[in-house]
Amino acid sequence: MNRDQIFEKVQEIFRDIFDDEDLNISDSTSSNDIEDWDSLNHINIVVAIEKEFKIKFNFNELSSLKDVGAMVDLMIEKIKNNE
Amino acid sequence: MINSLTYPFDVATILRKKKAIKRELMLTDPQTEIKIAILGGSTTDEMKNVLELFLLKSGFLPQFYQSEYNKFYEDAVFENEELKLFKPDIILIHTSVVNLIQHPRYTDTEAEVDQLLKAELHKYQTIWQSLAQYNCAIIQNNFDLPLNRSLGSLDCYDIHGKTHFINKLNLAFSGAANEIKNLYINDINYLSAYIGIKNWFDRNLWHSAKYALNFDSMPLYAQQVTNIVEAIIGKTKKCLVLDLDNTCWGGIIGDDGLDGIALGNETAQGESFMYFQQYVKELKDRGVILAVCSKNENNLAKEGFAHPDSILKLEDFTSFQANWEPKSENIKNIATQINIGLDSLVFIDDNAVEREIVSSQLPMVSVPNTGSDVINFVDHLEKNGFFEVVSLSSDDINRNKFYKDNTDRIEQQLQFESYDDFLRSLNMKAEIKPFSPLYLDRITQLINKTNQFNLTTKRYTIGEITSIATSKDYISIYGKLADKFGDNGLIAILVGAIKGDVCHLDLWLMSCRVLKRNMEFAMLDALIEACKSKGVTEVIGYYYRTPKNNMVAKFYELMGFELIAENGEDSTWKLQVATYQTKNNLIKIENE
Numbered sequence: 001m002n003r004d005q006i007f008e009k010v011q012e013i014f015r016d017i018f019d020d021e022d023l024n025i026s027d028s029t030s031s032n033d034i035e036d037w038d039s040l041n042h043i044n045i046v047v048a049i050e051k052e053f054k055i056k057f058n059f060n061e062l063s064s065l066k067d068v069g070a071m072v073d074l075m076i077e078k079i080k081n082n083e
Numbered sequence: 084m085i086n087s088l089t090y091p092f093d094v095a096t097i098l099r100k101k102k103a104i105k106r107e108l109m110l111t112d113p114q115t116e117i118k119i120a121i122l123g124g125s126t127t128d129e130m131k132n133v134l135e136l137f138l139l140k141s142g143f144l145p146q147f148y149q150s151e152y153n154k155f156y157e158d159a160v161f162e163n164e165e166l167k168l169f170k171p172d173i174i175l176i177h178t179s180v181v182n183l184i185q186h187p188r189y190t191d192t193e194a195e196v197d198q199l200l201k202a203e204l205h206k207y208q209t210i211w212q213s214l215a216q217y218n219c220a221i222i223q224n225n226f227d228l229p230l231n232r233s234l235g236s237l238d239c240y241d242i243h244g245k246t247h248f249i250n251k252l253n254l255a256f257s258g259a260a261n262e263i264k265n266l267y268i269n270d271i272n273y274l275s276a277y278i279g280i281k282n283w284f285d286r287n288l289w290h291s292a293k294y295a296l297n298f299d300s301m302p303l304y305a306q307q308v309t310n311i312v313e314a315i316i317g318k319t320k321k322c323l324v325l326d327l328d329n330t331c332w333g334g335i336i337g338d339d340g341l342d343g344i345a346l347g348n349e350t351a352q353g354e355s356f357m358y359f360q361q362y363v364k365e366l367k368d369r370g371v372i373l374a375v376c377s378k379n380e381n382n383l384a385k386e387g388f389a390h391p392d393s394i395l396k397l398e399d400f401t402s403f404q405a406n407w408e409p410k411s412e413n414i415k416n417i418a419t420q421i422n423i424g425l426d427s428l429v430f431i432d433d434n435a436v437e438r439e440i441v442s443s444q445l446p447m448v449s450v451p452n453t454g455s456d457v458i459n460f461v462d463h464l465e466k467n468g469f470f471e472v473v474s475l476s477s478d479d480i481n482r483n484k485f486y487k488d489n490t491d492r493i494e495q496q497l498q499f500e501s502y503d504d505f506l507r508s509l510n511m512k513a514e515i516k517p518f519s520p521l522y523l524d525r526i527t528q529l530i531n532k533t534n535q536f537n538l539t540t541k542r543y544t545i546g547e548i549t550s551i552a553t554s555k556d557y558i559s560i561y562g563k564l565a566d567k568f569g570d571n572g573l574i575a576i577l578v579g580a581i582k583g584d585v586c587h588l589d590l591w592l593m594s595c596r597v598l599k600r601n602m603e604f605a606m607l608d609a610l611i612e613a614c615k616s617k618g619v620t621e622v623i624g625y626y627y628r629t630p631k632n633n634m635v636a637k638f639y640e641l642m643g644f645e646l647i648a649e650n651g652e653d654s655t656w657k658l659q660v661a662t663y664q665t666k667n668n669l670i671k672i673e674n675e
Contacts, residue, residue, distance in 0.1 A: 019102035040128045043288070047298045048099050059291035 027069030310468030
């Protein structure tokens with residue numbers, strides 16, 4: 001899976017969680033850009049990503065995820081480690 | 084997407100698409116408004132979202148109140164204007180092992196540990212007492228076991244152990260629930276064990292977001308709470324409708340016969356069906372009404388429950404619909420017959436097509452998507468919470484008596500001095516006549532499927548039976564038996580070939596359904612009479628041993644025949660017509 005493919009799946013997850021079919025995210029999208037992206041939905045996103053990609057985050061990593069780009073980078077690293 | 088909420092839940096879909104699922108559920112127009120206050124000892128937001136979906140699916144229109152994080156005690160015990168205005172119907176106290184702040188210390192004496200237990204219990208007693216002012220149902224979680232226990236197995240029996248402490252506390256909670264009206268326990272001690280504590284509690288989620296419940300476990304948790312709410316409100320189901328073949332036993336009774344179906348401890352498959360039957364029997368014993376809806380010949384269908392390993396008996400069923408009509412029609416009949424709504428019925432069938440027909444024709448009926456393997460049926464029944472109860476009232480336990488129109492034969496039997504008295508009370512009536520065209524199909528069918536009560540196990544085609552019926556060289560007799568409980572239909576057959584003044588019994592068989600009813604005596608009486616009219620002086624009976632007909636190995640002896648030859652396990656028997664004395668005096672013969 002390349003970065004674009006991963007990104008597309010992450011976009012799907014965001015659309016599901018925020019129930020918005022037209023939502024478009026980019027690397028720089030952060031919680032400031034999406035009104036409902038509070039700490040609770042942040043957990044929902046993380047759990048959904050964990051399930052979709054069969055990876056696990058630990059809580060230190062969670063607090064360092066500042067935007068979508070950082071999140072996807074971390075995911076790529078973890079998916080690599082899984083392979 | 085609503086299907087993701089039916090066991091086994093599609094957890095990923097529920098968690099990701101819950102907003103879309105909620106929109107879909109709102110279109111089903113749920114009606115029952117219900118106000119639920121969640122007083123949490125951990126983060127409750129996502130649990131509330133999932134609970135909302137399950138309640139909507141059950142037809143509730145829930146409103147929620149949530150306490151601030153871990154403010155369950157304060158919210159319950161101190162003046163709470165907001166909660167008063169909310170006027171809850173249900174208060175869910177969502178606490179768990181993380182809320183036990185103080186555990187016994189190793190230096191504590193037994194008295195000190197006791198004191199600690201009392202203090203912890205007192206905290207919750209205070210909560211329950213204070214909440215009594217809302218005059219609503221309180222659902223209280225008991226405690227799950229901790230993920231880790233530094234004492235190992237000793238933790239469960241040393242007084243200083245956390246496990247020991249929690250087990251005692253849980254027992255005290257159960258005691259309180261038995262005493263306090265409106266207090267109900269949500270058993271997360273069981274649920275966490277069922278899920279596995281390791282999957283139930285996720286430390287990452289706890290440390291980072293204070294969720295004491297893993298997201299994956301939320302659907303089962305929410306379903307369990309919804310089950311309790313339904314039981315409190317009285318929305319649970321009343322009647323379990325069962326298919327027969329490959330649902331109550333393995334195989335097809337009509338094809339495989341009573342001794343061909345898989346039921347019993349001999350095989351893994353047979354044991355699985357017994358397990359399912361045992362569970363259903365437990366449901367019945369506590370008040371769930373049972374019904375059968377099966378595509379089958381009625382008589383054959385009923386025969387299955389005469390199987391020695393069948394835990395369910397015919398008299399356990401209040402309604403029995405076995406015929407070739409569409410199942411949706413039969414289920415409507417069942418509801419009418421028992422006089423309950425279609426929405427009180429749950430239908431279990433191994434056949435996906437039948438399930439689809441019923442759920443599309445009768446959407447009110449609950450049809451869990453069980454798949455075809457009996458091993459999954461119990462979980463589908465239980466985890467969907469169809470028959471949840473919050474108390475065992477004597478009304479529930481006796482409910483079946485009120486509905487029952489088919490009196491229990493066995494129970495009756497106990498009331499009689501002797502078995503003959505019991506048989507006499509049945510008012511049995513038999514029709515015993517020579518084969519007639521009307522019954523040739525049924526006779527051929529019975530001949531070719533009867534294995535146990537069958538002396539020779541000879542098989543015949545319909546053509547052979549037709550020529551026997553019209554031949555002067557044969558005595559052919561069928562027997563039908565009815566009693567005050569109903570008609571058993573055509574259940575006994577005798578064929579004898581006449582050679583000179585001897586009658587050779589080619590065939591003697593009977594359906595096991597009418598065992599021990601003296602029908603065999605009535606049949607023999609009829610045979611002897613026929614012999615006399617044809618100038619026969621001697622009857623020769625043959626027993627040919629098969630793997631299935633051991634039950635009649637000594638049959639001719641019991642009937643007064645004399646052994647004249649033995650060949651291995653086969654034997655030949657003789658009876659003199661002249662000295663024969665009529666044997667049946669309990670069954671009235673009505674041959675008009």
